[in-house]
Amino acid sequence: MTALLxxxxxxxxxxxxxxxxxxxxxxxVLSARDGQEALGVLEQSSVDLVLSDHRMAPMDGLAxxxxxxxxxxxxxxxxxxGADARIVFEAGRExxxxxxxxxxxxxxxxxxxxxxxxxxxSAPAExxxxxxxxLVGVSPAIRAVRTAxxxxxxxxxxxxxxxxxxxxKELVARAIHEESGRGPFVSVALPELSEGVxxxxxxxxxxxxxxxxxxxxxxxxxxxxxxxxxxDEIGDAPPAxxxxxxxxxxxxxxxxxxxSSARRADVRVVAATHRxxxxxxxxxxxxxxxxxxxxxxxxxxxxxxxxxGDVPALAAALLGExxxxxxxxxxxxxxxALELLVRLPWRGNVRxxxxxxxxxxxxxxxxxxxxxxxxxxxxxxxxxxxxxxxxALAERMLxxxxxxxxxxxxxxxxxxxxxxxxxxxxxxxxxxxxxxAR
Numbered sequence: 138m139t140a141l142l143x144x145x146x147x148x149x150x151x152x153x154x155x156x157x158x159x160x161x162x163x164x165x166v167l168s169a170r171d172g173q174e175a176l177g178v179l180e181q182s183s184v185d186l187v188l189s190d191h192r193m194a195p196m197d198g199l200a201x202x203x204x205x206x207x208x209x210x211x212x213x214x215x216x217x218x219g220a221d222a223r224i225v226f227e228a229g230r231e232x233x234x235x236x237x238x239x240x241x242x243x244x245x246x247x248x249x250x251x252x253x254x255x256x257x258x259s260a261p262a263e264x265x266x267x268x269x270x271x272l273v274g275v276s277p278a279i280r281a282v283r284t285a286x287x288x289x290x291x292x293x294x295x296x297x298x299x300x301x302x303x304x305x306k307e308l309v310a311r312a313i314h315e316e317s318g319r320g321p322f323v324s325v326a327l328p329e330l331s332e333g334v335x336x337x338x339x340x341x342x343x344x345x346x347x348x349x350x351x352x353x354x355x356x357x358x359x360x361x362x363x364x365x366x367x368x369d370e371i372g373d374a375p376p377a378x379x380x381x382x383x384x385x386x387x388x389x390x391x392x393x394x395x396x397s398s399a400r401r402a403d404v405r406v407v408a409a410t411h412r413x414x415x416x417x418x419x420x421x422x423x424x425x426x427x428x429x430x431x432x433x434x435x436x437x438x439x440x441x442x443x444x445x446g447d448v449p450a451l452a453a454a455l456l457g458e459x460x461x462x463x464x465x466x467x468x469x470x471x472x473x474a475l476e477l478l479v480r481l482p483w484r485g486n487v488r489x490x491x492x493x494x495x496x497x498x499x500x501x502x503x504x505x506x507x508x509x510x511x512x513x514x515x516x517x518x519x520x521x522x523x524x525x526x527x528x529a530l531a532e533r534m535l536x537x538x539x540x541x542x543x544x545x546x547x548x549x550x551x552x553x554x555x556x557x558x559x560x561x562x563x564x565x566x567x568x569x570x571x572x573x574a575r
Contacts (some may be wrong), residue, residue, distance in 0.1 A: 140255050141165045141182065145175045145189035145201065155188065158243045164251075166411060172196030176204055180360075184211060186254050188247075190239075191217035191224065200329045202231050207307065207324055210462070212254035216241060251478070268316040271308055273454045274447030278439040279440065282309065286489060288317030289434040297371075297431050298409040300438030303488030306409035309436060310367040313407055320364035323357050327368060332375040341393035358391045358402040364429065366404045371431060372412035372423060383427045406431065441483040441490065448479045452486065452494060459495045468498070471506040473543065478512070492519060510539045534562060 142164050146152035156166045165307040167182060170173035171193055178184075187205060191198030198215045205213060215228050216237040225236045234254045235256055241243075241247055262509040266273075268290075269283040289296050290313050298306045307324060314322045341356030359368060368374075376381065385391050386406060408431045417423035441448065452470060470478070483489055496515035501507050513535050534552060541547035549559045 139163060139165050140185040141167065142251070143175060143182075143184040143187045144168045145170075145172065145187065145198075146162075147171055147190065147193045155243075156290075159188075161250075162248055164237070171299070172198075172201035174205070175201055176181050176208075179205065179208065179525075186212040186214065186234075186251060188214045188216070188251070191215050191228075191236075193387070195331045195334045196329065199227055200326075201232065203226065203326070204235055204329070206232055207326075207501060212282040214250055214254065240474075249289075267312075269312050271312045272305070273451050274444060275450065276439075276444040276447045278444045279447055282436060282438060285434075285436045286312045287316055289313060289436070292434075293405050294433035295405070295431050296407045296434045296436060297414075298407060298438065299438050300409075300411065301385055301440050301486055302411045303486035304438040304440060305487050306438060307367060307369060309408040309438060310409060314365040314367075317365070317405065319405060321361055322365050322367065323361035324367035324369060325357055326370060327378075328370050328373045332377065335375070335378055336381065339378065339395050340385070340391045354393075356391060356393065357402065358385060358404055361404045363403055364405070364407050368406060368408040368412055370412075371408040372414055372417055374409035374423075376424075379424045383424060383430060386427075386430045437532075441486045445479050448490070449475055449484075451490065452478055455491050455494050456498070459491065459498055463495075465498060465503070468505075470499055471508045473509040474507055474512055477509050509543060510535065513538075530562065534559075544569075 140171065142159055144152060144155050144159070144166060146155060146168070147170055152168055152170070156168055156334075159166050167178055167184065167285055169178050172189075174344055175187070175189070175195060187201075189198045193201075196204070197522045198217065202213050202215065205211065213232065214235050214237065215233050216239045217224070218239045235250045237246060237250065269286040272279055272283055272286075274280075286309060296310075296313060298309050300306050300309075309322070311322060325338065327335060337354060337356065339356050339358060341354050341359060344352050368382075371382075381392075385402060385404075388399070389402055389404070391402045392399045414423055414432075416429050418425045418428050441451075449470075452475070456470070458465045478490070483545045485492070493512060493515050497507060497511040500511040500514045534548065534554075537551050538545065538546035541551070545559065549556065554562070
């Protein structure tokens with residue numbers, strides 16, 4: 138069957154032009170005027186590729202990419218006029234297939250990019266981990282999290298998941314949901330939406346409730362009825378939304394924007410935050426009564442640096458995932474690579490580990506184990522704060538270190554760097570290399 142594409146573009150003329158060109162090329166095409174409409178289309182239809190503008194409001198292309206990635210894996214092509222390097226970098230890091238500079242040539246640039254995305258073979262998938270088994274590791278800390286997930290899943294109480302950015306809070310929310318056996322799982326990242334859009338997205342709205350509300354919209358509370366609603370970064374919820382969230386949690390009813398009547402919402406809420414909500418309450422930024430309501434049960438995810446013994450198993454699992462996604466064989470990790478991974482501070486936690494492994498697979502030659510060199514190359518290339526000169530020096534340092542068998546002293550002397558300069562340069566890459574690497 139002909140591939141089905143979704144075009145997301147807020148400019149009517151551009152959207153019509155793209156639709157026409159893609160249909161003329163033999164594709165079936167759906168379209169959306171913004172990110173919210175696109176998510177609605179994706180709930181109703183299974184598309185083979187998403188083509189989206191980046192400069193849209195209130196949800197830009199990157200926010201849409203993240204929202205889609207939380208729901209499904211589908212090739213995603215972004216485009217924009219005058220996007221800076223950081224946006225392009227973030228798009229690649231979030232999993233975009235490509236980022237095209239607009240205006241682009243449809244025949245020479247767009248169509249080959251779409252064809253490449255659609256032709257990527259799907260690697261055979263291993264049986265997915267479900268429930269508490271989604272959390273990989275054998276440390277006492279992660280075993281305690283798995284136990285807590287299975288315990289709270291049996292009840293309908295609200296759950297607050299706390300942890301640093303990148304620790305896997307949505308993973309825990311999905312695990313709770315899967316262990317519970319409830320209906321649909323619906324998630325929303327509160328900081329990604331403006332206050333006005335957020336209220337409508339959560340609770341729905343009536344037709345004519347505000348300018349642009351040309352049809353009624355059922356909110357996420359209704360979409361999650363009988364299931365689980367995951368509220369990511371609830372600590373950033375605006376005060377007006379906090380009031381309505383409290384009312385919904387207490388009454389199990391929601392009132393759409395512009396409506397005078399409430400609707401029943403049988404929803405189990407799992408909220409997450411990287412903030413200390415107690416501090417937010419004391420600062421007057423978060424309602425104390427809502428804090429009490431969402432923390433019916435609390436699950437705290439430890440940072441990766443606090444369970445470094447789990448890094449080898451986590452790295453192996455993540456390598457399998459990223460290699461299958463790239464249609465590559467899964468490499469083993471060399472002993473030196475594992476030692477390096479275990480020693481790193483992982484300020485971005487599991488998310489940072491995944492990003493480094495994804496990039497390291499690109500540097501891997503395809504033969505033998507994935508080594509320390511590929512990991513270091515990945516860390517240098519993923520650091521957007523390094524300028525061209527620093528990148529060049531980092532590459533020279535990595536090359537010298539590799540040629541000298543990972544002997545720091547020999548590599549440092551060859552480059553004429555002091556010990557302090559050597560450590561400082563590598564600290565810029567997020568590495569601590571204060572002792573000799575073996």
